[in-house]
Amino acid sequence: MFDDLDPEALRRASGAKWAKAPAGVLPAWVADMDFPVAPPVRAAVQEHLEFGLGYPYWDDAPGLNPLREVFAERMRGQGVAVDPSHVHVFTELIQALQVVLHLATEPGDTVAMHTPAYPPFLKTITAMGRRLQPIPMVDTPSGWTFDPGRLNESCKALILVNPHNPTGRSFTRDELTALAEIAHRHDILVISDEIHSDLTYEPHRHIPFATLHDRTVTLTSASKAFNLAGLRCSVAHLGEPRVRAALAEMPPQFFGEVSSLSVKATVAAWREGDAWLAEARETLARNRELVKDSLPSGIAHHSPEATYLAWLDCRALDLGDDPAAHFLEHGKVKLSHGPDFGPGGEGFARLNFATSGQILGEVLQRLNDSIR
Numbered sequence: 445m446f447d448d449l450d451p452e453a454l455r456r457a458s459g460a461k462w463a464k465a466p467a468g469v470l471p472a473w474v475a476d477m478d479f480p481v482a483p484p485v486r487a488a489v490q491e492h493l494e495f496g497l498g499y500p501y502w503d504d505a506p507g508l509n510p511l512r513e514v515f516a517e518r519m520r521g522q523g524v525a526v527d528p529s530h531v532h533v534f535t536e537l538i539q540a541l542q543v544v545l546h547l548a549t550e551p552g553d554t555v556a557m558h559t560p561a562y563p564p565f566l567k568t569i570t571a572m573g574r575r576l577q578p579i580p581m582v583d584t585p586s587g588w589t590f591d592p593g594r595l596n597e598s599c600k601a602l603i604l605v606n607p608h609n610p611t612g613r614s615f616t617r618d619e620l621t622a623l624a625e626i627a628h629r630h631d632i633l634v635i636s637d638e639i640h641s642d643l644t645y646e647p648h649r650h651i652p653f654a655t656l657h658d659r660t661v662t663l664t665s666a667s668k669a670f671n672l673a674g675l676r677c678s679v680a681h682l683g684e685p686r687v688r689a690a691l692a693e694m695p696p697q698f699f700g701e702v703s704s705l706s707v708k709a710t711v712a713a714w715r716e717g718d719a720w721l722a723e724a725r726e727t728l729a730r731n732r733e734l735v736k737d738s739l740p741s742g743i744a745h746h747s748p749e750a751t752y753l754a755w756l757d758c759r760a761l762d763l764g765d766d767p768a769a770h771f772l773e774h775g776k777v778k779l780s781h782g783p784d785f786g787p788g789g790e791g792f793a794r795l796n797f798a799t800s801g802q803i804l805g806e807v808l809q810r811l812n813d814s815i816r
């Protein structure tokens with residue numbers, strides 16, 4: 445299922461990843477996977493269609509979206525005590541982040557985030573008139589690290605992306621505890637995006653931030669690990685009472701309501717998708733090794749501890765600030781552009797390796813050919 449992928453069929457499918465790659469170009473940019481939908485998710489969606497598509501109604505918990513309980517169960521499994529009534533369902537993780545920033549911060553407030561950073565979050569901070577306090581990721585021979593002291597009393601909120609996109613770091617307990625102590629001391633709201641956490645490789649362990657700081661707002665979705673980005677569904681555990689109170693003041697449906705199909709799919713993924721996920725992770729772990737072994741010499745990178753994203757340091761190749769432009773023109777491979785990730789992104793490109801070994805092999809071959 446994971447290794448038998450036909451590029452022509454992928455190009456005809458509906459996703460942005462292949463649709464936005466010009467003819468002849470192999471896409472390895474936006475963060476979704478080329479893998480087909482997990483069988484339990486497919487079955488749940490098909491079964492739901494048999495009942496038609498009337499307004500959502502949840503007979504197992506009338507009026508209450510069942511994702512609240514399913515997510516609470518999943519969090520409990522990771523050691524976080526979750527009251528399902530503190531879980532809110534949004535259409536997408538970016539929307540959830542924007543809602544929380546809107547409710548809990550003001551224009552002019554300072555928001556900290558590790559940089560380089562997931563581009564839509566950078567754009568969100570600017571567009572909402574908040575000020576970025578960068579916590580720069582620092583490249584060391586043993587991997588990416590950071591100075592937690594960059595989070596300080598001037599910050600109103602921290603957007604933590606753990607595992608981190610684009611570096612692939614799965615932050616350690618010590619790193620997270622340092623941030624939690626500062627957040628606690630200065631009453632800084634922590635919004636912890638853990639969307640990539642199900643894609644953590646052995647021996648690394650994902651540590652939910654809420655296990656260290658119970659007033660955390662945790663955001664996640666099945667969209668990354670189960671490849672459901674087209675469905676638009678995310679969940680937020682609102683551990684901070686101020687955010688819950690502010691949300692309760694809003695008119696119902698002010699921020700929209702998710703579709704019944706996306707809820708059914710997410711429930712199936714989280715309740716019945718673990719076998720599929722284990723296989724997907726095995727394929728990704730193999731691909732991660734292929735990237736390590738086959739990148740052109742002159743490109744440096746630290747193998748990601750989680751995610752299917754490799755953050756490529758191309759500075760030694762002298763390809764300018766935006767090596768992805770070079771790889772597109774000379775290699776016919778579409779990577780994500782480093783400078784889009786903000787401070788620290790110049791000279792880098794991000795490679796998405798969630799595809800078959802064969803397609804990834806061709807991508808890597810093209811990267812090598814393009815710099816010969």
Ligand SMILES: Cc1ncc(COP(=O)(O)O)c(C=O)c1O
Binds near residue numbers: 538605639
């Ligand atoms: C760290 C991170 N957060 C959020 C998202 C997007 O999630 P959604 O599509 O649910 O808004 C992505 C997608 O790449 C991501 O990498």
